[in-house]
Amino acid sequence: MADDTTKPLRKLPLDEKYKVLTVIELILSRNFANLHIRHLAGYKQLYRAKVGRIRIIFKDDGAHAEIVKVALRNEKTYKGL
8 A cells, every 4th residue: 555545544543543454454355245335426446435434445346456545534535536
């Protein structure tokens, strides 16, 4: 993951950081069961997962998943994708 992707994780409490990293591992292994995942309207292969106030935006092409962005939920979360 790029530095911009992991930057929001730095200020999180340890327990939240652990939850987010666990969800990221599940996404990268394409194990989507029991995750709050939604397709992003207007994008073919972009999805988002919710972990409390954190949003994990990722691309899934059916064969593998790639993390695009990890951000605190605000009005700028989905801009610039």
